Amino acid sequence: MPNFSITGIVADSLTGEPLEYATFILHREQDSTQVTGIASKENGHFRLDSLRPGRYFARVSFLGYDLKTLADLKLNREKPRLDLGRILLAPSGLTADEVVVEGERLSVEYHVEKKVINVAKQNIAPTGSAADILAQAPSVTVDIEGNVKLRGSSNFTVMIDGRPSVLDANDALQQIPSGTIDRIEIITNPSSRYSAEGTTGIINVIPLKRGANGVSGQINARSSIDERRGADFTLSQPVGKSALTIGGNVGIGRDPGESESLTRTTFEDVTTTVTSNGSSVGVRDNYSLRAELDVPVNDRNSFVFGGRFGEHAFGRVSNQLTTESVNGSADVLRSISRNNTERAFQHMHGFANWKHRFDDKDHELTLDLSFGGRDGDEEVLTEQIAESGSMMSGILSREDGPGRRLEFKTDYVRPLGGKRKFEAGLSSQFNRFNSDNSNSELDTTSGSYVEQTQFSNGTKFRRFMPAGYSMISGDLKWFEYQLGLRGEYLDRTVEETQTTQAISLSRFDLYPSVHTATHLGGTKELSLSYTRRVEHSRPWFLEPFITWENRFNVRQGNPGILPEFIDSYELGYQTNIFKQFASVEGFYRVKHNNVEMLRSVYSENVTLTRPENVGRQFSLGTELRSDIIVRKGWSIGLSGNLYDMRVNGETDGRSFDEHTFTYDGKLNSITALSKNTRLQVDANYNGPSVTSQGETEPFFSANLAVRQDFMKKALSVSLQARDIFATAKRESTIDTPLLYSYDYSKNDSPIVTLSLSYTFNNFKKKQDSRSDGNGDDF
Known part of the structure; x- marks a missing residue:
């Protein structure tokens, strides 16, 4: 029996550029029931296999474009393969949410190597x-302070438009306004x-990205009942054949809350118990500006230049009994402990990209230069009254101290005939960071x-880290494969300024x-992947000296700490x-040289925090996701992890084997109450977790939002309430022979924001194949 299939390419009707992630939904002509669907690839191409003969029609949609219906599609023995050629979608004045009413675009799209979050x-x-x-x-959890974990770990890399951020991962994610984001890609097993x-x-x-002809853009502003306010904008202006995009944001944030703790330490047969409870206010202020110029020199060459700079300040002020x-x-x-933590960083990042396309299709060479730095200081004042x-x-x-980063890389892609492809690349990364620490005590x-x-x-x-890689991939009709190997050399030196003693690592x-990926017909797809990755130590993890954080806590780095390695399998x-x-x-993951921040007793009534390699960590589980179209205009996203x-391993001379079965779940429901009104309900359950010394308790939270559109959807007004049941919290315990610690904190809620x-x-948005760091694997 022949393989009945439909293929095509989705493109912009004005520019001719292919549209990645466009949705092609196939319906049976007889009763209009949905048969199957697929999202287009980076080059706009899609292919539906293992169909039944019959008469169909299709709907093709994409954010910011008019919906297109293709009628009278026939598959029979005389014509088992239907090539629709280029399907041109016309830009529209509609916003992304009109696609929600159609119910055809998923909030999360799954690709062979990544998940794509459609932010709108x-x-x-x-x-x-x-x-x-x-x-x-999916795959992500976020605590009450906005700290992100990917598959239960904070050891992930954040990239902005395919380039590494100069900021720490969580600092970067917490300062990027959602209104400036097109989409977010989550890659749990990168190639x-x-x-x-x-x-x-x-x-x-x-x-x-850039939009239509002439100046176009989007402006967002928001304010809450508490002292949380902000604004952001994105503007675009074609300059001849080039495109200029600029954007910026400013925000202030105050997060009042309450906390309590109990710490019991034993040092030289003296057991000291310290309890505290009181109020605190978290501080998070930021601003940034960005610009990008896309210059198509000719059909074969294009340049992209851009940069961003800004400042973010955060900290916490607390008063504890x-x-x-x-x-x-x-x-x-009894006393009053007053603590004031302030951190402020100025950051900048620039890049230049050149792409050359050869005569044969998909044969190209890319050069990319990126540089960045940050300067900042941190001050912690703790007083006991x-x-x-x-x-x-x-x-x-x-x-305080500056940090600098410079990276150069080149990527080469060459088709090998058929659907086979060879890729190779070289890169070099340079990092420099200086830190000056001082400690002062009050003379009463x-x-x-x-x-x-x-x-x-x-x-x-x-740190100097040159690297190279090569990959080969192919498509055997129903089976796709990609094999890759990367080599990285690490040359790292940490020097203590007072003693000039240096500790080096080369490996x-x-x-x-x-x-x-195996295509099983229609939308059925089976994928299998394996990767090996590493987490190198942050600079302050390697500081060999003692730093006092407050009266009860000191920290120390560990220059002998080994890199973490992980073997990751996904099906x-x-x-x-x-x-x-x-x-x-x-998924099954094995982390070697597992690094944890361990607390121990430093002296009477004082604890020490220090990073240590503590053996291995194993994770075995499953992740479930479903996007349900309940009816026209009502979609529900459900996901969960088990x-x-x-x-x-071993720590402080004792062996340990800690184990927990955990789970989390999420619900995201968006309903069109009318043509111009949307209602969104979110619910999250974050399950428990364990470390070598203790555990973290689970918590639940829920959010509610309503949005009203005006002026043909050009103006939107939204009202949002976060943590409407005031159930989000952070609660953890450490229990060792000489140290017991309990910590609990929560922010005031609900948080109501008008935007x-x-x-x-x-x-509208422009698709950019550079965004994922050189496109899809397949």
Whole structure:
């Protein structure tokens, strides 16, 4: 029996550019029932196989474009293969949410190597950050402070438009406004094309691109009942054949809340118990500007230049009632602990990209240069005040220093005939970071702070990392494969400035990757992948000296710490069940040289935090996802994780084997109450987790938002309430023979935010194949 199939290419009717992620939905002509569907690839191509003979019609849609219906599609024995050629979609004045009414575009799209979050479909109110968007994404969890974990780990890489961020992963995600984002790609098993850094994968944030002819853009503003306000914009202007895009944002954030803790330490047979409870206010302010110029020189060559700069400041101010007792004595010392933490960083990033296309299709060479840096300082002031109001003690810690990053890479792609392809590339990365730490104590007699030189020090961090990779891929009609191998050389030096003692590490490691996909007909697809990745230590993890954080806590780096390595296996299956999309993924991960921040007793009533290699971590689980179209205008996204986590090894001379079975679940429902009104309900359950020393408790949260569109959807007004049941929290316990610690914190909630969004001159997004770091694997 012949293989009945439909193929085609979806493209922009004005520019002729292929549209990646366009949706092709096939319906039976007799009763209009949906048969199957597929999203187009990077080159706009799609292919539906294993169809039945018959008469069909299709609907083709994409964000910012008019819906197109293709009628009278026939498959029979005389014509088993139907090539629709180029399907041209016309840009429209409609916003992304009109596609929601059609119910044909998924909020999360699954590709062989990545998941793509369509931000406009995932979140109707542009009130938060990239971290808030990811709170509803599969494979991701977000705590009450906005800290993101990918598959249960914070060791991932953040890229912005395919280039590594100069900021720490969570700092970057928390300062990117959701209104400036086109889509977010989650890559849990990256191929050898990508840098091997980040044991759990890559999160790639893709900003909005240029729109129609003339000046076009989008402006968002937001404000909440508490002191949370912000605004952002994206503007585009064609300059001849070139395209200029500029954007920016400014925001202030205050997160009031409450916390309590209990710490019990035993040092030289003296057991001290410290309790504290009180209020705190988290601070998060930022601004940034970005610009990008896309210059198509000719049919074969194009240049892209761009950059961004900004500043972000964050910290926390707290006032805690503290009690201290020794060996269970009834005599209790009561005081007020006042803590003020301030961190501020200025950051910049620039890039230049050149792409050359050869005569034969998909044969190209790309050169990319990126550079960036940040300068900043951190100040932590902790003061203890007696009940009488007199100052008992005070510690002032400061840390500052610049960091720089330079990266050059080149990628080469050559078709080998048929659907086979060869890829290779070289890269070099240079990192430099200086840190100066000082510690001062309060002289209660003079009332001034005196530097403690024995606890003041600094480091110079240098890292050079050249790398190369090669890959080969192909398509055997129903089976796709890609094999890759990456080699990276690490040359790292950490120098202590006071002693000029330097500790170096040089090593070469190989990182293989294997990706396969088997097409089982229609939307059924089975994928299997393996990758090996690494997490190199952050600079402050390597500082060999003691740094006082406050009266009760010190920290110390570990220059002998080894890199973490992970072997990651994934098996995925996607299909349609009762005309609804469903995905099942199984994963197994083994992390070697597992690094944890361990707490121990440093001295009487003082704990030490230090990174250590503590054996291995195992994760075995499954991830489920379904996008359900309940009716026209009402879509529900459901996802969940079930996995077994185990950590075993040795620390502080004792063996451990900690184990937990955990789970989390998410619901995202968007309903069109009318043509111009949307209602969104989110719910999240974050399950428990374990470490080598303790555990973290689960929590639940729910959000509600409503959006009203005006002026033919050019103006939108949204009202959002986060954590409407005030159930989000952070609760953890550490329990060792000499240390017990319990910590609990939560922010005031619900948080109600009003936002405005204005789109003018038919602003729409431009697809950019550079966004994923050289396109799809297949």
